[in-house]
Amino acid sequence: MPVISYIDAVTQALQEEMQRDEKVFVLGEDVGVRGGVFRATDGLYKEFGAERVIDTPLTESAIAGVAIGASVYGMRPVAEMQFADFIMPAYNQIVSEAAKMRYRSNNTWYCPLVIRAPYGGGVHGALYHSQSVEKLFAGVPGLKIVMPSTPYDVKGLLKSAIRDEDPVLFLEHKRCYRLIKGEVPTEDYTVPIGEAEVKREGDDVTVISYGLTLHFALKAAEELEKEGISVHVLDLRTIIPLDKEAILEATVKTGKVLIVHEDNLTGGFGGEVSALISENAFFELDAPIRRLAGPDVPAMPYSPPLEKEFMLNPEKVKTAIRELAEF
């Protein structure tokens, strides 16, 4: 199996889906001739032309709104928000329109649409090129939110998202783009939306995470094994719809749960996971559920020591796991 990067997995999924179905097209800022500022759509313009790889005006709400209109008509648009931080002008379209279209029309109209957005920090992106935005959308029924961590999952889940009959917010951690590489099959495959995956088995502490911090958890787990601490790691992969069974199973495995995400602590998705566990697995708990998350500051600062302070890393995850293990 060839080893490719996280971002190559995005490009491959887009390319293969556009080859498979001519209703699939991409639109966004700089996605065409330039191939995307991160190069996620590299080569697509050349292969599919300006009509299916559309350079839009600098208008996030229109990128989302036009994609909604086209998807309602029956196309399969994949809209790119250049940075998740810039998704706010499109919030109304995504939340009021895409997410509610099926419900409000009593299942007659719907939006098979994907909105891709690179999120997350650790790339010197500062306040407005580093944010995690999932908490802003997680409480919006009608929307699906996918946040893969590995190239394999990226490709399989992006294909599922494009083929899905509902709007999918596909959040790609930009630090993972070139940092994370992995084996990806050449033949067509999909990863189902809404299924978490155990990325490592263990019996002392369960870590539940997604995206970049999932890799921190795996690194921490590897190192802690030498100390005799066995860590169970669950990758949510999709946060909406949430794989509740997998979370409860992973909880039962150790009775000690650490939830890790880069998004801010307060209102972050970890709170939802935590509530789910305490409501459904109270008697399995052997320690208070613990959350390790980005601090409650407006956004990630630019200056390196400040960015480093904000960001999670394997050491911080290790410390949190160790504390739980000792509890």
Next chain:
Amino acid sequence: MATDITMPQLGESVTEGTITKWIKAPGDPIAKYEPLCEVATDKVNAEVPATMSGIMKDHIASEGETVAVGETICRIDEASTEGNEPTSAVQENKATPEVKTSKEGKEENKTSAGTSEADGDRSMKRRYSPAVLQLAEENNIDLEQVDGTGRGGRITRKDIQRVIQSGGMTSPKDLSTAETSVQAPSQAQAPGLELGDKEIPLSSVRKTIAQRMVQSKHEVPHAWMMVQADVSGLVKLRQKLKDDFKQQEGINLTYMPFFVKAVVDSLKEFPKVNAVWGGDKIILKRRINISVAVATEDALYVPVIKDADEKSILGIAKAVHNLAEKTRMGKLTMEDFSDGTFTVNNTGSFGSIASQPIINQPQAAIISMESIVKQPVIKDDMIAIRDLVNLCLSLDHRILDGLVAGRFLARVKERLEAYTPESAI
């Protein structure tokens, strides 16, 4: 002094770069911001400028090599006249004292033998998590008896799982008061082991026996008395009947049914002996259910003959036989153990001639039938050889006094002595 120059991050999300060409060769003088090499990344192709002046010392990465952001690509000897400007490319080393602290904490807990000073904190010993409580309840584990390896002596789920894996422990609910449990053997200081000693882990049955015995001895004020009975007639009677009995009934005719029968009939006369301790009251039991002690290699069981007063010698014999069989087969159920009102213990079968039985709580008394031994006795002013047996009674002095107990015992004796070879059973 040479300074390491590292691969810069050329654009967001870029994690590595490939050196396409070295512009400065080793030995070349370098002015600050002069290009050192050309680097290609996924996003941009760029010249990497020097962050300091000096002389190129050596290339660490060669042309065509892909280097991760932050890794050294070359080293520059500082120009001696220049001030020491720290560059962003200099690798920083980080220490994490926070981590170290908690690691020490871990080790402290690991060495918990109850002696070191650091181990003194048992503040979490009784802070049970939901998981621990549930597992303890499901598996009848007395948490007071479990050592916690968590912080502050907290019992972790894994601690409980270890107890369960090692056979668990049974802790009947009516026994679990804190005081008595503390006295339980598993909690006592283990004596030191010497070379050649062998440790036998307690089975759950052993633990139960231990607990119950300790509790009974601890709680119940035992009083004890013994009488001797002349059972020569009974011995002859049994001798006469036993072969036919075996043939007809398929089981051995032992003395046990006669003892039980004598006890049961006497209990009817002395209801106070067929009683249980009720904490703030004495409960006289209507039914007469006789607990009989059955020994196996490594444990003692006390199954119950229900409504023994409705049974003949034959019925009792059969009941005793069945319970003994079930015990040996390990097929006793909770039902077989429950509701006993008085215990008959056949210590005579081990050759014992006197014993001090421990009361089977909450019953009022227990009787043991010792070995029947031929002894010379004075009978009708003549020396005769008679079959004698000692009947030993332990009584709960809270329920019974010597008077009633003595009268009861005397009636048992009379009944046993009343058998003649001609008695019908």
Next chain:
Amino acid sequence: MGSEESVMETSRHEALGLSDDQVLEMYRTMLLARKIDERMWLLNRAGKIPFVISCQGQEATQVGAAFALDREKDWLCPYYRDLGMMLVFGQTAKDQMLSAFARAEEPNSAGRQMPGHYGDKRFRVISGSSPVTTQLLHAVGVALAGKMEKKDFVSLTSFGEGSSNQGDFHEGLNFAGVHNLPVIFMCENNKYAISVPIEKQLAGGSVAARGQGYGMPGISVDGNDPLEVYEAVRDAAARARKGEGPTLIEATAYRLVPHSSDDDDRTYREMGEVEEARKKDSLVQFKKYLEDVGILSTESGAELEREIGHIVDEATEYAEQAPYPDPSETYTHVYAE
């Protein structure tokens, strides 16, 4: 509208290629929309339905525009006042009453949305919401899809003049202008955004003038004249079908009633102003036109009113008796099932 014009000459509607039957049908639809709307106010004031949002004063704009489209293939992204447009595209009086009563059978949303939130797959009308102007981008998206698929339909989206201040208006016009898409942006300027008049809404005073900035014609028409609106939309659709891109049309009329059943317009406008506007009411004027050209008589006019009254009665009766959705429907259709 020139009532002085001689009937001997070619009438205005004939000049537009509209038959007598067609203009009579236009009038009939306008009247039906008005009568349905009036009935809803009565039902609301009688406590039978919780909410009304009105088309009154804008029937000519809505009916004129919809008549100029191809009802077999064109797409609509209307806004919450477009009752007249919906009737032209195929919805019935019964559909409107079912919606007012929030009944299960209601075609827009099966009782999930407030009245006026149209959406009907049968007629290619995309479901709309309450935050204004969002629908405008959907019409652009449909037009983009049509262009990609090389279809010759157009999409029309309508909105109030207040909406022309929203970002989505500007983003949508610009997007359609850049990509030269077959979409008609129709502003129904009724002079009020709830309580705020156009003087406080529109810098420059004109919505139509904004088209120029986005590379498309911006056309102003009399929103009380269905024929003028018809002509403008017909021409815009023709341009769009020929690949000549989008058009912005501003049809100015007047909102004859409060913003909604929860609003009291006496708090922000003179009732004299409303009375003046009623004199220019399209239903009055267009009726006069039809009488002048001899299509409608006093008798046939009265007969039409009776017929429509009967339709509205019947629709009201039916909807009132129709069942509500089952409470279990609350949980359906969040995602594909």
